[in-house]
Amino acid sequence: xxxxxxxxxxxxxxxxxxxxxxxxxxxxxxxxxxxxxxxxxxxxxxxxxxxxxxxxxxxxxxxxxxxxxxxxxxxxxxxxxxxxxxxxxxxxxxxxxxxxxxxxxxxxxxxxxxxxxxxxxxxxxxxxxxxxxxxxxxxxxxxxxxxxxxxxxxxxxxxxxxxxxxxxxxxxxxxxxxxxxxxxxxxxxxxxxxxxxxxxxxxxxxxxxxxxxxxxxxxxxxxxxxxxxxxxxxxxxxxxxxxxxxxxxxxxxxxxxxxxxxxxxxxxxxxxxxxxxxxxxxxxxxxxxxxxxxxxxxxxxxxxxxxxxxxxxxxxxxxxxxxxxxxxxxxxxxxxxxxxxxxxxxxxxxxx
Numbered sequence: 545x546x547x548x549x550x551x552x553x554x555x556x557x558x559x560x561x562x563x564x565x566x567x568x569x570x571x572x573x574x575x576x577x578x579x580x581x582x583x584x585x586x587x588x589x590x591x592x593x594x595x596x597x598x599x600x601x602x603x604x605x606x607x608x609x610x611x612x613x614x615x616x617x618x619x620x621x622x623x624x625x626x627x628x629x630x631x632x633x634x635x636x637x638x639x640x641x642x643x644x645x646x647x648x649x650x651x652x653x654x655x656x657x658x659x660x661x662x663x664x665x666x667x668x669x670x671x672x673x674x675x676x677x678x679x680x681x682x683x684x685x686x687x688x689x690x691x692x693x694x695x696x697x698x699x700x701x702x703x704x705x706x707x708x709x710x711x712x713x714x715x716x717x718x719x720x721x722x723x724x725x726x727x728x729x730x731x732x733x734x735x736x737x738x739x740x741x742x743x744x745x746x747x748x749x750x751x752x753x754x755x756x757x758x759x760x761x762x763x764x765x766x767x768x769x770x771x772x773x774x775x776x777x778x779x780x781x782x783x784x785x786x787x788x789x790x791x792x793x794x795x796x797x798x799x800x801x802x803x804x805x806x807x808x809x810x811x812x813x814x815x816x817x818x819x820x821x822x823x824x825x826x827x828x829x830x831x832x833x834x835x836x837x838x839x840x841x842x843x844x845x846x847x848x849x850x851x852x853x854x855x856x857x858x859x860x861x862x863x864x865x866x867x868x869x870x871x872x873x874x875x876x877x878x879x880x881x882x883x884x885x886x887x888x889x890x891x892x893x894x895x896x
Contacts, residue, residue: 571860574804580882580890581659584612587887592784593645594887595633595737599663604631607657608649609780617659620652632667633737633781634850637725642783659889664701665739665781666723668852672697673824673841674743674769676761678813678856687865688760692815694824695761696832696841697743697854698770704740704779704889707896709772711746713868714875714895717857718798718806718883719743720791722817723781728847730825736787736817736853738794740778740888742881743854745769747863747874759830766834775854778889791817796858799882800875808858810885820853 586609587594594609596619607619622636623629625648630636636645674697677683683691708714721741724734750768784790792811799805815823828844867873875881875895883891 570800570803570805572804572807576799576802576804576882580884580892582614584659584889585887586610586612586617586780587782587784589646589649591786592782592790593642593649595636595781595783596662596665596779597631597633598657598661600661603629604663606630606633606636608645608652610649610654612659616656618654619657620649620654622648625652632850634666634725637783659779660705662779663703664777665779666850668701668777668850670698670700671839672699672775672852672854673820673847674854675813675815675820675856676765678815678820679808679858680812680814681808681859682857682861685859685861686863690760692823692856693759693761694820694827694841695765695769696839697775697852698766698834698839699772699774701852702773702776704776705892706773706776708744708774708776708881708893710875710877710895711771712748713746713863713871713873715745715747715862716798716800716805716875716881716883717743717745717861718796719854719857720794720796720810720885720888721777722791722820722853722855724817724821724847724849724851724853725783726849728821728825728849729845730822733818734821734849736791737781737783738787738791738888739781739852740883740885740891741852741854742776742798742883742891742893743769743857744774744776745863746771747868751868758833762830762832766832766839770834776891776893778883778891780887780889782887788816794885794888796883796885798860801880806858806860808860810855812858813855815855817853817855820855821847824853
């Protein structure tokens with residue numbers, strides 16, 4: 545009897561191992577061809593502005609990006625063009641407005657900079673608003689029911705080529721982050737800018753600490769989603785003329801060590817950026833738990849312009865219900881994760 549129980553146990557373990565690796569195989573039969581930085585496209589000025597920040601030991605400069613070439617990026621320094629040293633795109637938009645910045649982008653003195661000098665494209669805080677299972681296919685692959693939900697992303701944004709620290713069960717999530725360009729109040733509609741982002745996640749503390757008797761997102765997620773280096777941002781903040789028409793046409797592509805893992809249109813998200821902001825304000829008195837600490841997602845008075853809203857990820861992540869026990873199914877030291885989207889630039893992050 546013991547022999548058969550042992551055999552059954554071994555078979556079960558083997559089935560779990562095989563199933564966990566089957567579930568984490570790429571869903572796409574495609575490889576990344578060439579350097580993703582080659583052929584980089586910048587949003588035409590007729591469609592919107594592309595803002596970036598270039599950082600050196602001396603200063604951080606705010607740039608308007610005109611064109612990407614094989615030699616570098618053709619840009620206009622906003623501070624030089626206006627006579628005011630600026631490094632925050634939200635401040636520039638408030639001071640000068642869209643039309644004046646558009647004029648500067650077209651008529652300002654051009655210079656060439658390397659994309660390697662670009663840092664996070666906006667001044668961001670340490671607590672951000674994130675939407676979970678905001679794509680139907682991602683909800684199905686993770687087995688989470690009940691529709692989209694919110695949680696706080698507790699981390700400081702890092703650059704497009706920053707390293708990501710290794711965690712217990714590290715996973716990627718390709719996302720298009722939305723940035724309100726002015727304060728959002730209940731019942732008020734605003735315009736949004738957009739930046740490419742990766743919502744890196746440690747699935748182990750998330751699964752360990754989640755309490756299914758509490759509203760989804762209030763437990764487990766603050767711990768598993770937060771920490772240093774868990775949210776690199778793309779190099780560009782895009783301010784489209786038609787922000788509602790822009791984001792549905794963005795196609796996200798994420799590659800792990802050259803294999804295509806995620807590919808989806810952002811238009812498939814369930815809650816729009818405006819709806820995410822409204823849902824956050826409606827839940828402003830909800831407690832979120834991280835260890836012994838209770839947190840709030842937003843101030844009930846409103847969401848500040850320049851806040852980062854993570855709008856959710858499509859299908860293709862490493863996490864499945866059958867893989868949470870297996871650390872080998874997740875990211876490992878040395879893995880390279882590349883995320884790209886037309887006009888949004890590239891994220892290239894190595895796990896260290």
